[in-house]
Amino acid sequence: IQFGCKSRWDGFNSLSVKMENKGTDEVEKLKTKFLSAWHNVKYSWALKSKTYFSRNSPVFLLGKCYHFKAEESSSTEACAASPATGGGVEAFRRDFASRLWLTYREEFPALPGSSLTSDCGWGCMLRAGQMMLAQALVLHFLGRDWTWSESLSLQPLDTETWTTTAAKRLVASLEASLQGERPSDPGPPLHALGAHGGAEEADTHLREVYHRTLVSWLGDTPQAQLGVHRLVELGLASGKQAGDWYGPAVVAHILRKAVEKATDPGLAGITSYVSQDCTVYSADVMDSHRSWLAGDADAPPLSDTRAVIILVPVRLGGEKINPEYFNFVKGILSLEYCIGIIGGKPKQACYFVGFQDDSLIYMDPHYCQSFVDVSTSHFPLQSYHCPSPKKMPFSKMDPSCTIGFYSRNVQDYERISQELSKVLQPSAKEKYPAFTFMQGHRRDYNLSAALTPEKREWPFIRDPRTTAATSGDFVLL
Template sequence: MDVMLEAFLPYEGAIIPDDIPKTKETIWILGKEYKPPHDIKVIRAHIRSTLWFTYRRGFDPIGETTYTSDRGWGCMLRCGQMMLARAYTTYYMGADWIWTPETQDQTYLKILHLFEDHFMERYSVHQIAMMGTQEGKKVGQWFSPNNIAQVLKKLSLHEYWTKFVVHVALHNTVIINEIKHDCKNRQPTEPEPAKHRHSQFKPPPRGPWSPLLLIIPLRLGMKNILPHYLELLKRCFMLEHSMGMLGGTPNHALYFFGCVGDEVFFFDPHTTQNSARVGDKSTWEQVAADETYHCDYAMRRKLSKMDPSLAVGFLCCTESDFDSLCKQLQAKKITTGDLPLFQIVDKRPQYMV
């Protein structure tokens, strides 16, 4: 699968992929509305600015195993990294932030470092794989959307710089009072290390609400997504709080971040690159390393071809954002009607106690 990289990194004489269709239909990418062909350049910049995580090889062994690559098993881990990293860049850099190869913004670099392949980085493949053992997954085993969501939730409790809350809504149910409690009472599980207290990368002061990444694992059919849910999934991409979806096909995870017509846009992690550290981007090697975390082109497929096991994600930077999300979900009839995608309740139902 290494040759897939050639489909994303153009060279002289290369055929440019037709990832953005020639259409008059509206394109939705993570809650933003675009009108082709006028917005093609803006769409490209948006795609290029989203961090792209792929299989890597040549990193230090994971724990006491001999794994120095996640090729063949780490695709859902990489997709989870992509969703969380997108939430971080949106929160700290802004939804309209644009990356270029010359970017040396210290906040951006700090975010990227969190996901690099090193056991000391909070959301590295090392940390995710080792935390996965608490979910019953041995290092080297494939994760489901729910597995990666649960692991990111646990790891976020130990992340001191961003202090994000990753909340996983189980049983197709978003419980408002529990989410608000978590976001207003976010506490680390252990004292903040000195290296974080004295870090030069200081995020903006936080208010009474910790930024929320809400992940909702869903099962929308047996072998295929039931037709009723296809339109509801499309509506999720149209919400300004959308952070995309984790899914794919069995044992082949993909990160979905937009839609047009009956198709979805996605990043595919099934390209194996050498492990690379970006540092402060002061050398040409570090600049080149940074470029391996960005992709000029997306891919697309029929929404109906997605696996029915998936997880949708939403970012709420403030409490008013969360209130707005709940209202928008109801207004677009995503959480109402006879067959809602999931439900929103004020407090935990008695049957879930």
């Protein structure tokens, strides 16, 4: 509020005088609108911070390695240990900006069991879970090499620009409320998708159709298969309600339920599995890969090509992360079938997607954006992609997190389990691996009841006393 905004608040004071002359009902409506507008201010105005990357160290992003040196020889040598070399700085920017970005939203339909029309201040872990789920869907439908054609045209999150926009929206919203009308918001321009031409154009069009479909599944409407409304509804069974704080383990189980209960035919070929007690039971994952005839689990499987999203809730230390797990996290994020890690730093949820040296690269859900109606044919996609990566030291990572992997089929899982078993080898100081693989099935028990006590979670909540830092750009040293 201190960044040259005094004149704005003088305007708010004059508006409050007008509000006093209105009836009680109208005042209540204005309070609701003011709260919504204030959410936009609170989670959009921030100190402009830049993310610095070194030119001399490789950057890993969900299994791909990038090097910002101009010399190709150096890039190849530095990334020799990586299964996939991605290229230089432009390739990294294109790849990062193509990942789906799910953030706080406001003014969407009321959430189940509440009157809340925004998840600002409490839904960050759900958003982080959506981003990890989105990466799994990208791998499933588009592949790891897919990038959005418009990713490099996104504008950096420049605080000065966004602050001005947010201030104008806040004043316009309140003034329009006094006049009984809603402010018009033209939004970003729509881009038509072409489907004409040769096979390459047709393939590009098909990928964009998948891209838009994935976003629609994650939209903020009750009908969205994997949207925040569906996640909140499924969380009710675990004792969580809209407005509560969610931990990474609870979100893992909510995501599993959401994928399993999805009715869209496009999601029929994918399911989810959550490990139990830091143990992945191979027989259970194998069964998840197999598609059975409904109601007849004893019959031969119809196929064994159903993809599985494997989610592993872990704790990498006590009150703070154990430094012995730093290399383990690096090894996990260096794998192409890793779909990232949801966790965060204390009181803030993040979606970790990569690292450079001793810093994690993450996507931040703490950014309030307006509701987008994904039911329209050409809804804008720009707000679902982030052009500005953020970094934080490994030492600030909260030890409670959930790791995600994507397995396409049984053969893929066998390879993944073998490779991960090597990564999971404990160090000399840390005698216990983060999680393990075991043959056979797990014992069934009531997971929902085990998730209810709050003390079993380390919720990541936003501290209102701290100022959010929104990346504006990243700078090469």
